[in-house]
Structures are given as C-alpha cells and as structure tokens.
Amino acid sequence: MKEKLYVAIDLGGTKIYTVLGNGEGSILAEEIFATKAHDGPQAVLEQLVLSVSALLAKTSYGLNDLQAAGICAAGFFDWQKRLLVHSPNLSGWNNVPLELELTARLGLPVLAENDANAAALGEARLGAGAGSGDLIFVTVSTGIGAGLILGGHIYRGTAGFAGEFGHMVVKSDGYLCGCGRRGCLETVASGTAIARAASTAMQMGRETLLTQLAEENEGKLGAPQVFAAAELGDVLAGEILADASYYLGLGLVNLVNLLNPEIIVVGGGVANAGDKFLQPLREAIADKAIPPAAASCTLRAAKLGMAAGVIGMLCRLAEQN
C-alpha cells in the first residue's frame, strides 16, 4: 500500500515551519520561511502556500500525493466555529477561517489546531511523554502556554480555549498582561517577565553582573543573560529566577491538583536552561501538591524542540485519516 503523506505547518510570529511527513510522524523534508507577521492575513496565507510549494519542490512529490494538510498557530482557535479568533503575534488576524482559506488555496483537506495543543500531542505520542494519555505540555518562552492531553486526546474545553496556563492569575494586583488583565502567570514567570524584573532591578542601582552581560549583548538584556549571570553566582539574577520559578511552580502545583497528570513536559526557550530550571519545579510539586497526585507525576524536559507542533499535527492527521 502507498505510504500516506501529509504536510504540516507551524505558523509562528517569527517563522513558518513547514514539513512533509508520514502517518508515523516522521519528517521527510522541511522548509522555513520568515513570517511576514505585520503584513496581514492575506500576505501570510500566500506565504503558507509558497512554503508548501517550496517544500514539495525539494522532493519528488506533488500536492496530488498528499492526503491532507495540518496547521498549528499561536493564538485562540475557536474549535466550534473553526476560526483563528486572535493571534497576538500576527497583525490583523481576527476571526480568520484558517482551514477554509488554506483548503481553497491548496485543494486539500486542512485541519488547524492551537500550537500548544499540537505540541502537547507531539510530545505525548512521540516525544518526552511517548505513550502517556495524561500529559500536560507547558511552554515557557516569551510567553507561557500549555496543551492538555487527557484520556489520550487533546482537551480543548467547550470552544477550544482550554490550556491558557499563562493566564492563570497568580498575583491579582500584579502587572498588566498582554491579555488585558492583571497578574497572569505570564507577567511573573515568562522570559519577558524575567527580563523586565532584571531591567527594573538594574535601574534601581542593584550591583550585578547583568550590567556587563547586557553590554556584551549590544545593550540588550533577556532571560538568557539572567540565566548566565545566575550560573556565575550573581545574587540578583538568582533572586529573579527564584521568583519566576516560585510562581511557575505554584501554577504547576495547581495543575497537578486539578488534573492528576502522569507527565508534565516543559519546553520553550526558557526551559532550555535545563535541569537547573526544572529541578525547583519538581521540588515545588513534591512539596506543595497533594501527595498522591504529586507522587504519580513526573516532570520532564521536552524532547521534540521546534518540531513538536508539526509532529503533533502529523499524528493528528494520521489519527483522523
């Protein structure tokens, strides 16, 4: 029997990652475009089509050889109305019928998902949580997101907006969040929050290695510099990371108590800091979650990196077709 082939696209605010893959979730070819995020939906939809053509041109396959296409995107995807309601990193994307628009352009059935949901499925099927039916994927980078796999399937909630872990309120009088509310986890524990805390402390005149590390990085200060300074024993950087880790740990404890997951997979740029970042989170779960739920939960680093979303979409397509 002929192998079933799919294209899967991860549409992000900075890049469009497009792959050709099979029903086992193996990637056979890939293509990366820089997203024209400020040019509006029509320009980006054209880019998506071009990325598929450029990808197929690298192979001996054409659109006729494909069973279907899958796309995952950052943002709120309304699972009932099939609309990308809003995407914070893509200008002008409001209520875009992403599946319909792509089907019309590619002539293929198209399935869309929120990117964290797709990444969660990828990690649950073929990544750090392979074989688990009760897994939470948490991504910590400029923002904080999550995808829930419950009973073997993506849990979307009633309309598709479940898993917004970054907007769990942990400090009701805290900073204003990108979502318009105050005190979300994302405002205290994301890469952006870590960088802001460092800048604020430096402006207050705290003695720190961060001053030098920022100078070496063209004056820019981000989470990577804070991790580097903490590694060198910098007290301020250590305090900032401990604070972020405290709130992230609280959020995870609440998830463990609510959902009793078997595995929590932590990915995203900030999680690249490795075990130094993950171990305090494991300790928070062990100390603060209800003991039987804590004992049955393992926290691991993500395994699939930037391919998690597209691999999740390949699995999703294969399970549907």
Ligand SMILES: [Zn+2]
């Ligand atoms: Zn928020």
